[in-house]
Amino acid sequence: MNPYELDTKQLLSKFHTNKNGLSSKKAKRRLEEFGLNTIENEDKKNYIKEYLKQYIQFFAILLEVAALLSFIADHYVPDQGSDILGTAILAAVVINATFAFWQDYKADQAMEALLRLIPTLVNVKRDDEKVTLDASKLVPGDILIIEEGDKIAADAVIIENSSLYINTSALNGESKPSRRESENKKVKLPLEAKNMIFAGTTAVSGSAIAVVTATAHATQFGKIATLTKNVKKTITPIQKEIIRITQILTLIAVMMGIVFFILGIFSDRNILIASIFALSLIVANVPEGLMPTITLALSMASQRMAKRNALIKNLDSVQTLGSATVICTDKTGTLTKNEMTLKEIYLSSGEKITIEGVGYETKGVFRYENSNDRSKIRLENLLYAGLLNSRATIENGNFFGDPTELSIVAAAKKMGLDPKNYKKISENPFTGERKMMSSLYTTDKNEQILYIKGAPEVILQRSSSYIDKNSSIQTLDQKEKEKIKEQLDIFENNAYRVLAIGINSNNSEDDIVFLGLVAIMDLPRAEVKEALVQCAEAGIRTMMLTGDNHKTAAAVAKKIGLKYDKIVTGEEIAKFTDTELEEILKDNDILFARMESNQKLKIATALQKNGEVVAMTGDGVNDAPSLKRADIGIAMGQSGTEVAKEAADMILLDDNFRSIVAAIEEGRTVYFNIKKFVTYILSSNVPEIVPYILQFFFKIPLPLSVIQILSIDLGSDMLPGLALGSEKPEANIMKRPPVGKNEKILDWEVFKRGYFFIGLIEAAAAMAAFISFLLLHGWEYGVVDLNDPLLHRQAMTMTLLGAVTCQLFNAWTMRSWEYSAFSIGWNTNKLLLIAMGIEILWIWMLLNVESVQMIFNTAYVPMGDLWILLPFPIILFVSHELYKYRIRKKKNL
Numbered sequence: 001m002n003p004y005e006l007d008t009k010q011l012l013s014k015f016h017t018n019k020n021g022l023s024s025k026k027a028k029r030r031l032e033e034f035g036l037n038t039i040e041n042e043d044k045k046n047y048i049k050e051y052l053k054q055y056i057q058f059f060a061i062l063l064e065v066a067a068l069l070s071f072i073a074d075h076y077v078p079d080q081g082s083d084i085l086g087t088a089i090l091a092a093v094v095i096n097a098t099f100a101f102w103q104d105y106k107a108d109q110a111m112e113a114l115l116r117l118i119p120t121l122v123n124v125k126r127d128d129e130k131v132t133l134d135a136s137k138l139v140p141g142d143i144l145i146i147e148e149g150d151k152i153a154a155d156a157v158i159i160e161n162s163s164l165y166i167n168t169s170a171l172n173g174e175s176k177p178s179r180r181e182s183e184n185k186k187v188k189l190p191l192e193a194k195n196m197i198f199a200g201t202t203a204v205s206g207s208a209i210a211v212v213t214a215t216a217h218a219t220q221f222g223k224i225a226t227l228t229k230n231v232k233k234t235i236t237p238i239q240k241e242i243i244r245i246t247q248i249l250t251l252i253a254v255m256m257g258i259v260f261f262i263l264g265i266f267s268d269r270n271i272l273i274a275s276i277f278a279l280s281l282i283v284a285n286v287p288e289g290l291m292p293t294i295t296l297a298l299s300m301a302s303q304r305m306a307k308r309n310a311l312i313k314n315l316d317s318v319q320t321l322g323s324a325t326v327i328c329t330d331k332t333g334t335l336t337k338n339e340m341t342l343k344e345i346y347l348s349s350g351e352k353i354t355i356e357g358v359g360y361e362t363k364g365v366f367r368y369e370n371s372n373d374r375s376k377i378r379l380e381n382l383l384y385a386g387l388l389n390s391r392a393t394i395e396n397g398n399f400f401g402d403p404t405e406l407s408i409v410a411a412a413k414k415m416g417l418d419p420k421n422y423k424k425i426s427e428n429p430f431t432g433e434r435k436m437m438s439s440l441y442t443t444d445k446n447e448q449i450l451y452i453k454g455a456p457e458v459i460l461q462r463s464s465s466y467i468d469k470n471s472s473i474q475t476l477d478q479k480e481k482e483k484i485k486e487q488l489d490i491f492e493n494n495a496y497r498v499l500a501i502g503i504n505s506n507n508s509e510d511d512i513v514f515l516g517l518v519a520i521m522d523l524p525r526a527e528v529k530e531a532l533v534q535c536a537e538a539g540i541r542t543m544m545l546t547g548d549n550h551k552t553a554a555a556v557a558k559k560i561g562l563k564y565d566k567i568v569t570g571e572e573i574a575k576f577t578d579t580e581l582e583e584i585l586k587d588n589d590i591l592f593a594r595m596e597s598n599q600k601l602k603i604a605t606a607l608q609k610n611g612e613v614v615a616m617t618g619d620g621v622n623d624a625p626s627l628k629r630a631d632i633g634i635a636m637g638q639s640g641t642e643v644a645k646e647a648a649d650m651i652l653l654d655d656n657f658r659s660i661v662a663a664i665e666e667g668r669t670v671y672f673n674i675k676k677f678v679t680y681i682l683s684s685n686v687p688e689i690v691p692y693i694l695q696f697f698f699k700i701p702l703p704l705s706v707i708q709i710l711s712i713d714l715g716s717d718m719l720p721g722l723a724l725g726s727e728k729p730e731a732n733i734m735k736r737p738p739v740g741k742n743e744k745i746l747d748w749e750v751f752k753r754g755y756f757f758i759g760l761i762e763a764a765a766a767m768a769a770f771i772s773f774l775l776l777h778g779w780e781y782g783v784v785d786l787n788d789p790l791l792h793r794q795a796m797t798m799t800l801l802g803a804v805t806c807q808l809f810n811a812w813t814m815r816s817w818e819y820s821a822f823s824i825g826w827n828t829n830k831l832l833l834i835a836m837g838i839e840i841l842w843i844w845m846l847l848n849v850e851s852v853q854m855i856f857n858t859a860y861v862p863m864g865d866l867w868i869l870l871p872f873p874i875i876l877f878v879s880h881e882l883y884k885y886r887i888r889k890k891k892n893l
């Protein structure tokens with residue numbers, strides 16, 4: 001018989017378990033027997049294949065053809081060094097393939113490491129205790145406790161059900177929540193069994209207790225997942241942009257190659273030489289390393305973000321973060337600590353009670369004001385009402401459930417209350433819309449009582465009587481209501497979250513007997529104040545969205561230094577038309593109070609319509625649509641439901657507002673870092689091409705050889721480029737406005753600065769070094785073939801060094817895209833320092849090491865000539881710094 005066809009007793013005995021859960025010993029044995037509850041991605045990357053693929057990339061093929069042609073040339077015209085060229089080109093292919101592969105591999109590893117940081121947690125019963133486990137540790141027979149918002153991590157059969165609805169879209173594409181039942185009707189397939197829940201689905205509302213019947217690949221999801229293991233990764237917009245730009249640049253390069261090939265043939269060059277020449281021009285212009293370097297820069301940024309507690313789920317969000325203009329944040333947990341403590345109580349009979357202690361401590365002293373001899377009993381009654389009407393529990397120092405309720409439970413424990421003689425009959429759960437909840441019990445005196453708690457204005461409106469100081473029930477008239485409201489005002493103005501508690505003996509949520517108010521404190525996070533200042537400086541608007549009353553919201557905002565122009569309540573939002581809301585949000589920073597979570601979607605949409613890039617936080621099931629809608633949906637890692645985490649682009653591991661700001665800082669940083677290294681890489685293309693063009697039109701010897709071009713592209717540019725891609729956030733990065741959402745990373749500015757500004761200076765440097773050196777050594781214009789090969793090699797060395805020394809300084813001035821290079825500490829980028837060291841060593845080797853000279857057509861140049869190189873890097877540095885200064889003036893930075 002299938003597990004879902006068994007009754008509870010049969011089911012428990014089939015899986016050798018009971019309602020109190022497995023013993024940890026048994027669970028351990030089963031884990032060994034059944035293995036971890038994970039679905040392995042069987043389509044693991046074959047890294048050897050990935051590496052070999054690098055050799056059949058367009059760019060690699062070009063080089064391979066060039067190498068082949070060199071060997072053929074050597075065969076027909078030996079002793080011209082074509083064999084060395086061929087070997088060097090092949091070496092370049094290997095270096096490039098290995099570097100590109102390494103970057104891809106690192107990026108992959110970084111992403112995998114990030115995904116591992118998002119564990120799925122589940123609640124189960126083990127050894128008669130409720131425990132929270134990593135979902136991978138679930139075994140058949142485990143008693144699974146499912147609450148709203150949980151991800152269901154194994155197949156299980158329900159044994160207790162409280163209106164559970166699950167979303168099965170991952171299994172069958174059905175997006176409407178599906179109601180679960182305790183009993184099963186006859187079905188053909190397990191997937192149709194209404195008393196089952198399945199791995200890969202989520203609990204949308206309600207709760208249940210279920211017996212795990214299958215884990216890992218034995219689950220229905222596991223069976224499908226193995227079938228669809230070949231799902232292709234989608235390409236992100238930034239990758240698309242890179243592909244587009246690489247294609248355009250490659251096309252230009254190929255066209256230039258063809259033109260020069262034809263010109264070469266017409267100018268009586270050997271066809272082989274002309275083709276090698278054309279191919280090397282193409283190579284010099286193809287931005288081969290862009291894609292892997294950008295992917296690596298993004299994934300490194302996401303790793304840095306993870307270290308700062310912000311987990312990015314897709315690389316694109318890294319970039320979007322840099323453009324965020326508004327943060328819409330929840331209050332509880334994000335701006336405050338989410339350590340709710342019940343501090344004060346007001347009884348309807350007029351007593352005020354202060355409770356000592358912080359957090360969920362279960363010991364503390366109660367101090368009474370205005371009390372009489374029956375006050376303690378009335379306080380007990382109120383706390384009983386709160387305790388019985390809460391889902392949260394404190395068991396052996398472990399806390400489960402909503403912090404607001406936990407604070408009430410903790411206070412009840414401080415009073416030593418024990419509700420074991422009360423039997424729960426039913427519950428009307430709390431929702432943000434109703435702002436109240438109630439639970440029906442049979443008491444120890446065998447009466448039926450409905451316990452009610454909720455937002456004070458909701459409860460007060462439904463209350464018709466109260467308990468007075470003689471413990472008798474009195475009508476709640478207007479005067480009495482005013483008295484309560486006065487106290488409520490005091491609580492709320494002190495930043496307390498306030499709940500009202502009442503009872504009713506007719507199982508009705510109306511005609512409530514009002515018992516009192518409980519005031520709960522949630523302290524602000526100390527670091528939020530500074531983060532808010534940072535946001536303001538960074539041109540990012542921050543708006544708080546809370547379910548709390550506007551007075552509590554205003555008091556909390558004051559405590560943390562959050563500025564706002566207006567307070568708008570959920571009730572008002574409901575009345576606004578979309579255009580009205582857009583209009584209000586245009587010029588005002590709003591504090592949203594008494595919000596319903598489904599209104600967040602409306603706010604996100606209105607802000608987006610106004611052109612804002614919205615980062616929005618959320619934790620509950622109802623937040624999922626707004627998290628999806630926001631440009632960056634941010635879920636809480638600790639207090640968030642699995643559903644919210646799934647819908648989000650980013651998960652805050654510590655739930656802390658400051659981490660959002662840190663992530664934005666990293667997002668902005670990576671945006672500019674990519675610009676920096678692309679510009680850096682593009683700049684050196686110009687001194688590679690210009691000498692060839694000039695050589696064509698003027699009567700001069702060849703200034704730069706093919707292998708020298710490759711040595712720049714695949715040698716000296718690589719490490720500094722990578723280093724620029726990993727620059728740390730600049731001190732000024734959060735003092736500038738957000739990056740415009742339509743500003744592309746690879747915009748005209750990058751090409752203008754790379755090719756037409758810095759590139760031209762570098763080309764001038766290379767050519768000036770070449771020509772001046774020749775002129776100083778007796779060359780006259782018009783002599784194309786030099787008789788002295790050493791002189792030619794020395795002159796070519798000067799060209800090469802002209803470009804390389806400029807790139808050295810380029811890397812330094814490029815460390816900031818807009819700010820002065822001196823605004824960054826000289827030793828904050830270790831990789832760049834290493835790259836510089838290697839570069840200088842490389843220059844020395846080009847000048848002094850014979851084997852290097854042989855391969856790269858260089859020669860020793862005495863100090864007396866090297867000074868020619870000096871002015872250009874300095875000109876480059878100074879003019880780029882001035883250029884940035886002008887940008888700062890223009891943009892008012």
Ligand code: ATP
Pocket residue numbers: 330331332402404405430431432435436437453454455456497498499500545546547548549595597
């Ligand atoms: P925030 O993000 O600031 O925590 P929220 O949207 O989570 O706000 P809700 O949990 O919806 O706020 O709470 C709204 C109001 O409902 C609270 O001010 C409180 O008066 C009441 N309330 C909160 N939790 C409960 C609960 N478990 N039972 C009854 N009433 C509650």
